Amino acid sequence: MQSKLLTWFEQQRRDLPWRGERNPYAVWVSEIMLQQTQVETVIPFFERWMSRFPDVTALAQASESEVLQHWSGLGYYRRARYLHQAAKYFVDTHHAQLPCTQSEWLNAPGVGAYTSAAIASIAFGERVAVVDGNVKRVVARLQRLKFVMNDRALHVAAEQWSQQQIESASCAAGDWNEALMELGATVCRPRLPLCEVCPINESCQAHQEGDEPTAYPLPAKRKAFKKMEIDYVWATREGQCVLLPRNQGWNLGLYESPTREQWQGEVGELLGVVSHTITHHKISARFFAAADLDEHRQHYCDPSSVPLSGLMRKWLARCPVSDGIFELPTASMR
Numbered sequence: 001m002q003s004k005l006l007t008w009f010e011q012q013r014r015d016l017p018w019r020g021e022r023n024p025y026a027v028w029v030s031e032i033m034l035q036q037t038q039v040e041t042v043i044p045f046f047e048r049w050m051s052r053f054p055d056v057t058a059l060a061q062a063s064e065s066e067v068l069q070h071w072s073g074l075g076y077y078r079r080a081r082y083l084h085q086a087a088k089y090f091v092d093t094h095h096a097q098l099p100c101t102q103s104e105w106l107n108a109p110g111v112g113a114y115t116s117a118a119i120a121s122i123a124f125g126e127r128v129a130v131v132d133g134n135v136k137r138v139v140a141r142l143q144r145l146k147f148v149m150n151d152r153a154l155h156v157a158a159e160q161w162s163q164q165q166i167e168s169a170s171c172a173a174g175d176w177n178e179a180l181m182e183l184g185a186t187v188c189r190p191r192l193p194l195c196e197v198c199p200i201n202e203s204c205q206a207h208q209e210g211d212e213p214t215a216y217p218l219p220a221k222r223k224a225f226k227k228m229e230i231d232y233v234w235a236t237r238e239g240q241c242v243l244l245p246r247n248q249g250w251n252l253g254l255y256e257s258p259t260r261e262q263w264q265g266e267v268g269e270l271l272g273v274v275s276h277t278i279t280h281h282k283i284s285a286r287f288f289a290a291a292d293l294d295e296h297r298q299h300y301c302d303p304s305s306v307p308l309s310g311l312m313r314k315w316l317a318r319c320p321v322s323d324g325i326f327e328l329p330t331a332s333m334r
């Protein structure tokens with residue numbers, strides 16, 4: 001089974017910009033970006049990031065505002081802050097040399113068991129198993145394990161099985177880990193597994209027993225969404241608008257229009273409503289016109305010069321600048 005999986009990986013793996021040269025910095029950045037985010041979404045962000053912050057020193061020397069600006073659009077901004085903090089940590093304590101073992105990586109801000117194992121095995125060949133959602137799904141189907149997806153018992157079973165495979169294999173640990181994750185991402189997919197072309201279908205209990213593979217693992221219960229309403233004030237002047245960095249809750253440090261509570265002056269008509277989802281919150285954001293434009297004159301800025309929240313980018317997409325003035329959303333876009 002090992003050789004079938006590895007041969008398949010060699011021939012079929014996707015050509016991704018962080019694969020190939022085993023640059024630990026590139027592996028680290030890609031693994032953090034890929035948390036909660038699709039590969040296709042990550043690729044342009046990764047390329048832009050690597051051209052601006054090509055190594056750990058360049059990242060450590062950047063301002064947090066610039067780091068967030070390069071992350072803007074990927075969501076879960078805490079990941080960017082941790083990357084930045086960890087880069088400073090490696091420059092300060094490791095002379096900008098990235099460590100080669102999982103245990104050393106675990107000391108860095110924002111690096112947990114999954115990321116540390118991925119970097120140590122893929123970039124440095126440490127023989128340690130990587131377990132993500134793809135690996136858990138493949139192992140649950142191979143062994144017909146009826147665990148819930150986020151059950152710790154499934155994580156332990158997947159880790160033990162994969163670690164045994166690594167220890168008995170002669171291949172590079174990183175290749176094994178990447179092959180297993182790639183199989184889960186492209187063949188043993190959550191809803192439509194491609195069992196007929198799967199390189200290890202002869203070893204798969206779910207397939208061999210004629211079970212429906214999607215019955216494994218059991219789905220995790222979804223957290224209920226919480227509805228929230230937030231009122232913002234939209235104040236513009238000659239292609240600039242009032243934006244303030246968020247100083248509490250989610251999206252810390254990202255810029256948005258002032259909320260109704262932050263705005264000291266009068267407000268006018270309702271201009272539009274933006275629906276936005278963040279973690280487990282469904283936000284309905286109402287934007288009101290500012291009636292008093294002088295009140296916050298020191299906060300007018302060009303929105304392209306600051307890191308924006310996803311919600312704010314959605315609103316700005318409705319208000320393009322034309323002849324140096326923000327247009328108001330048309331009736332159909334409100």
Ligand code: SF4
Pocket residue numbers: 138141142187188189193194195196198199200201204205206207213
């Ligand atoms: S045979 Fe099907 S269920 Fe089994 S590992 Fe392959 S794709 Fe997944």
